[in-house]
Amino acid sequence: MLVLICLLTVSCEKDDGIDESLDEPVLLDMNTEYSLAKKLQRGNGERVKVILLLGQSNASGSSIVSYLEKNSSPDDFARYKEGYPSVLINYCIDDHNACSKGEYVKVDLTCGAASGFFGPEVGMAEELSVAYPDETVFILKYTMSGYSLHQHWLSRGQRGSIYNAFLAFAMANMKHLETLGYEGRIGAVCWMQGESDTTDHKGERYFENQKALVSYIREDLAPYAEEGGIYFIDAGISNGPYCEPAYPAVNEAKRQFSELSPLNIYFSTIDEGLTTLYEPEGEPDYGHYDALCELELGRIFADHIIESYKKR
Numbered sequence: 001m002l003v004l005i006c007l008l009t010v011s012c013e014k015d016d017g018i019d020e021s022l023d024e025p026v027l028l029d030m031n032t033e034y035s036l037a038k039k040l041q042r043g044n045g046e047r048v049k050v051i052l053l054l055g056q057s058n059a060s061g062s063s064i065v066s067y068l069e070k071n072s073s074p075d076d077f078a079r080y081k082e083g084y085p086s087v088l089i090n091y092c093i094d095d096h097n098a099c100s101k102g103e104y105v106k107v108d109l110t111c112g113a114a115s116g117f118f119g120p121e122v123g124m125a126e127e128l129s130v131a132y133p134d135e136t137v138f139i140l141k142y143t144m145s146g147y148s149l150h151q152h153w154l155s156r157g158q159r160g161s162i163y164n165a166f167l168a169f170a171m172a173n174m175k176h177l178e179t180l181g182y183e184g185r186i187g188a189v190c191w192m193q194g195e196s197d198t199t200d201h202k203g204e205r206y207f208e209n210q211k212a213l214v215s216y217i218r219e220d221l222a223p224y225a226e227e228g229g230i231y232f233i234d235a236g237i238s239n240g241p242y243c244e245p246a247y248p249a250v251n252e253a254k255r256q257f258s259e260l261s262p263l264n265i266y267f268s269t270i271d272e273g274l275t276t277l278y279e280p281e282g283e284p285d286y287g288h289y290d291a292l293c294e295l296e297l298g299r300i301f302a303d304h305i306i307e308s309y310k311k312r
Contacts, residue, residue: 023151023156025151025155025156025160026151026152026155026160026161027155027161028147028152028161028162028165030095030161030162030164030165031095031096031165032164032165032168032169034092034102034168034169034172034173035101035102036090036102036172036173036176037090037102037103037104037176037180038102038103039103039104040103040104040180042180042181043177043180043181043182044181045181045182045183046181046182046183047182047183047184047185048138048177048182048183048184048185049137049185049187049226049309050138050140050174050184050185050186050187050224050226051139051186051187051188051189051190051305052140052170052186052188052189052190052217052221053120053139053141053189053190053191053192053301054142054153054166054189054190054191054192054193055190055191055192055193055235056145056146056147056192056193056194056195056196057113057143057145057146057287057288058119058120058192058195058288058289058294058297059119059120059141059143059190059192059193060093060094060112060113060119060141060143060145061093061111061112061113061117061118061119061120061121061143061294062112062113062114062117062119062285062287062288063112063117063118063119063279063288063289063290063291063293063294063295064116064117064279064280064291065109065112065116065117065118065291066116067279067280067290067291067292068080068109068118068291068292068294068295070291071291071292072292079126080108080109080118080122080126080295081108081109082108083106083107083108083109083125084106084107084108084125084126084129085106086129086132086133086135086136086137087106087107087121087124087125087128087129087136087137087138087139088104088105088106088107088136088137088138088139089104089105089106089107089111089121089138089139089140089141090102090103090104090105090138090139090140090141090173091111091121091139091140091141091142091143092141092142092143092169093112093113093141093142093143093145094113094143094144094145095144095165097113097145098112098113098114104138107121107122107124107125107139108122109122111141113143113145118291118294119141119294119298120192120294120295120297120298120301121139121141121298122294122295122298123294123295123296123297123298123299123300123301123302124139124298124299124301124302124305125137125139125298126295126298126299126302127298127299127302127303127306128302128305128306131302131306140169140170140173142165142166142169142170144162144165146196147162147196148196148197148202149193149194149196149197149202149206149209149210149213150197150201150202150205150206150209151202153166153193153209153213154209154212154213157208157209157212158212159216163213163216167220167221170221171220171221174186174221174224184224185224185225185226185227186221186224186225186226186230187226187230187231187305187308187309187312188226188230188231188232188233188304188305188308189214189217189230189231189232189233190233190234190235190301190304190305191232191233191234191235192235192297192301193237194206194236194237194243194247194250194251194254195237195238195242195243195287197209197246197250198237198242198243198244198245198246198247198250199245199246200245200246200249202246203246203247203249203250203253204246204249206249206250206253206254207253207256207257210234210253210254210257211257211260214232214257214264217230217232218230226312227312228263228311228312229263230263231263231264231265231304231305231308232261232263232264232265233265233267233301233304233305233308234254234257234258234264234265234266234267235266235267235269235297235300235301236250236251236254236255236266236267236268236269236270237250237251237269238269238270238274238275238276238289239270240275240276240277240286240287241286242276242286242287251268251270254266255268265304265308267300267304269289269293269297272296272300273293274289274290274293274296274297275289275290275293276288276289276290276293277290278290279291
């Protein structure tokens, strides 16, 4: 059996230079031309699982590889560096600023937002390769940096610039899989986002915005939905200095949304002990998770993905 994981993301840097007190539409000039895999082996009609991961740069991959090496055992780091041949990724980060050029490549430490950085796909691949030892897992990662749910994924509560670009990417890949002989089914969305919505103005609107976002995803991707529907697996944001003042409001909105449907799952990265406080040493990047925490973020997402399929 072939498993397809579709990982889509956006950076957690805040959108500087925008008057956050306004609700005026913000239109971004997004590149929606996507080259698609030429080297992917043709299928034989097999059904494949598809997971979408959307979020900011903690999903995109902005944690530092050198700290992962420093804080991991040599054997573990060698495994991360070698990568996972059974877990392949096609990624498009920051509107093609970093991408795999439409090809599916093995998940390793080179699939982050820039050279020397990695994302949660490493922890995901570690778990998924064990859970599905006889399957090939595909990850599609789509990312943007520093944009909010309120103004960029959505626009006045409607589908916004980033959402439309993401949808074009997802649909292009799903159709491409069909042409290659696979029956793709989307089982879950993993969402690591909210840091750019931590002003009071945006934070107080997060619940309604998230309801709208998920309704659009489930509506627009319904033709490819897995039996039982599309799970929405949502990671809370950190309580670090970068996420003040409205991280409590954003996380509470996420928690409340998770109660609307058994298909909605929320986990607290704060309760899980994930930190943004220590790396680089002496001048920490408060917006991005420390290396071992980024690895754990991916593992947690993978655990929820695996459990969601057990419930079907």
